Amino acid sequence: MEVEKGKGTDVSDVQGEDDLDEEPGEEIESAPPLKVGEERELGNSGIKKKLLNNGIHWETPEFGDEVTVHFVGTLLNGIKFCSTRDNGEPMTFKLGEGKVAKGLDNGITTMKKGERVLFTLPPDFGYGAEGRDGVPPDSIVQFDVELLSWITVVDICKDGGIIKKIMEKGERNERPSDLDEVLVKYQVALADGTIVAKTPEEGYEFYVKDGHLFPALTKAIVTMKRGEKVKLIVQPKYAFGDKGKEATDGFPSIPPNSVLNVELELVSFKPVIDVTGDSKVFKKILKEGEGALVANEGAAVTISYIAWLEDGTVFERKGVDGGQPLEFITDEEQVIPGLDRAAATMKKGEQALLTVSPEYGFGSVVAERxxxxxxxxxxxxxxxxxxxxVKVTTVAL
Incomplete structure (x- = not known):
C-alpha cells in the first residue's frame, strides 16, 4: 500500500540558521531520550513525536535507506484514511524519495528498530493545501508508525553505478585495503535471474589490488566489514560494459550492457602491510596478536619461523619441530633487514607471512643457511x- 506523498513544505525549506540546529528528522542531540508516553517536537518543524513502544539498539535509518513499516494514518478526529494493518502487509520504501508524506519521511529517520511512535504532522509536512483522498485541505494528520526493519543503501561511486544494500552487518569497524587478501563468497545473476558466476562453497581468495571478475566487486569489498553480506545492483560500466563476457566454467555468457545483481559476502580478510614503505617487504597477518603493543626498535624478541625460496625450497627453520627459537635485538643488524623491520611491527602471539625482496634479504651474494x-x-x-x-632499557652513562 502506498501513502500519497504530501504537497507541503520540506524541512529544508523552513530551516534558517535559527530554526533547526540538527539535520532534518534528527532530534536535538542534547535532549534526553523520549520515555514511553512522552511527546516532543522535532526541532522547530512542528512535527511532534510521541513514543508508544521502545525500540532496540541505537541505530536509526538515514535518507536513502530502504525501510519496512506498519502505519495507520488518521485525522485528529480519529477518522482513518490509510493503513497497512488492514491487510497485514507492511510497506517497504526508500526514505527521501517522496513516497510518503514529507513529515513521515523525516520522522522515521529518528526511529530505532522495533520502535512504535505517533507522529503528528502539520499541513506543511502532511498533505498541504491540496489534501488527498480522505484528508481535507490544510489538515493536521497523525501516523501511528512501527519501524519493523530497514536496509542500509549505499551509492558506492556516487553515480548510481553500484548500489549496495546491506543485508547483514559485519563485525568491528575494520575494512580491507587494496593490499589485503580477502575471502569472499558471491553469486552473480542477470536481471532475469540467470546465474552467470558463483564461488565454490568455500569461497574465493584474492588480493584486492589484483582485482577479480569485474570492477564493482573490489569497489564494494573495500567498503565492507568482516562478515558483512550485501546485495549489489551493478550497471554495465562497472561490470562487463558493451563487450559482455563469454561463457566460462559452466556458466552462460553475459550479454553486452547487462545490469548484474550480486549477492556478496566478505567472509574474512588478512591485512597486508607494506613494512618498508617501498613495496619491498610485505607482512600478511595470519593471526592477530595480543593487545596493542608491538616490539618496535631495540626490543629483545623471540620468534619462530620457517623460511623458503619462491620455488618452495626451505632454507631455514627456527623454533619449529622442537628446534630452538631465534632470539635477537631489533635494529641491531643481527638478522636480515626485512625480518628485522617486520619483527619490530609485530605483537606478542602474532603470526605473519613475510615476503622479502633481495634488497632487504641477502642481496646479490650466495648465503649459506x-x-x-x-x-x-x-x-x-x-x-x-x-x-x-621485551623492551631493552639503555642506561645513559
Whole structure:
C-alpha cells in the first residue's frame, strides 16, 4: 500500500540558521531520550513525536535507506484514511524519495528498530493545501508508525553505478585495503535471474589490488566489514560494459550492457602491510596478536619461523619441530633487514607471512643457511610467530 506523498513544505525549506540546529528528522542531540508516553517536537518543524513502544539498539535509518513499516494514518478526529494493518502487509520504501508524506519521511529517520511512535504532522509536512483522498485541505494528520526493519543503501561511486544494500552487518569497524587478501563468497545473476558466476562453497581468495571478475566487486569489498553480506545492483560500466563476457566454467555468457545483481559476502580478510614503505617487504597477518603493543626498535624478541625460496625450497627453520627459537635485538643488524623491520611491527602471539625482496634479504651474494643455500638476488618468504619480546632499557652513562 502506498501513502500519497504530501504537497507541503520540506524541512529544508523552513530551516534558517535559527530554526533547526540538527539535520532534518534528527532530534536535538542534547535532549534526553523520549520515555514511553512522552511527546516532543522535532526541532522547530512542528512535527511532534510521541513514543508508544521502545525500540532496540541505537541505530536509526538515514535518507536513502530502504525501510519496512506498519502505519495507520488518521485525522485528529480519529477518522482513518490509510493503513497497512488492514491487510497485514507492511510497506517497504526508500526514505527521501517522496513516497510518503514529507513529515513521515523525516520522522522515521529518528526511529530505532522495533520502535512504535505517533507522529503528528502539520499541513506543511502532511498533505498541504491540496489534501488527498480522505484528508481535507490544510489538515493536521497523525501516523501511528512501527519501524519493523530497514536496509542500509549505499551509492558506492556516487553515480548510481553500484548500489549496495546491506543485508547483514559485519563485525568491528575494520575494512580491507587494496593490499589485503580477502575471502569472499558471491553469486552473480542477470536481471532475469540467470546465474552467470558463483564461488565454490568455500569461497574465493584474492588480493584486492589484483582485482577479480569485474570492477564493482573490489569497489564494494573495500567498503565492507568482516562478515558483512550485501546485495549489489551493478550497471554495465562497472561490470562487463558493451563487450559482455563469454561463457566460462559452466556458466552462460553475459550479454553486452547487462545490469548484474550480486549477492556478496566478505567472509574474512588478512591485512597486508607494506613494512618498508617501498613495496619491498610485505607482512600478511595470519593471526592477530595480543593487545596493542608491538616490539618496535631495540626490543629483545623471540620468534619462530620457517623460511623458503619462491620455488618452495626451505632454507631455514627456527623454533619449529622442537628446534630452538631465534632470539635477537631489533635494529641491531643481527638478522636480515626485512625480518628485522617486520619483527619490530609485530605483537606478542602474532603470526605473519613475510615476503622479502633481495634488497632487504641477502642481496646479490650466495648465503649459506642451515638447510639450503640462498642464491643471489632471491625473493624470500618467512612464516613467523612472535613468541615474546621485551623492551631493552639503555642506561645513559
Amino acid at each position: 642451515d638447510l639450503a643455500a640462498v642464491p643471489p638476488s632471491s625473493n624470500l618468504v618467512y612464516e613467523v610467530e612472535m613468541l615474546d619480546f
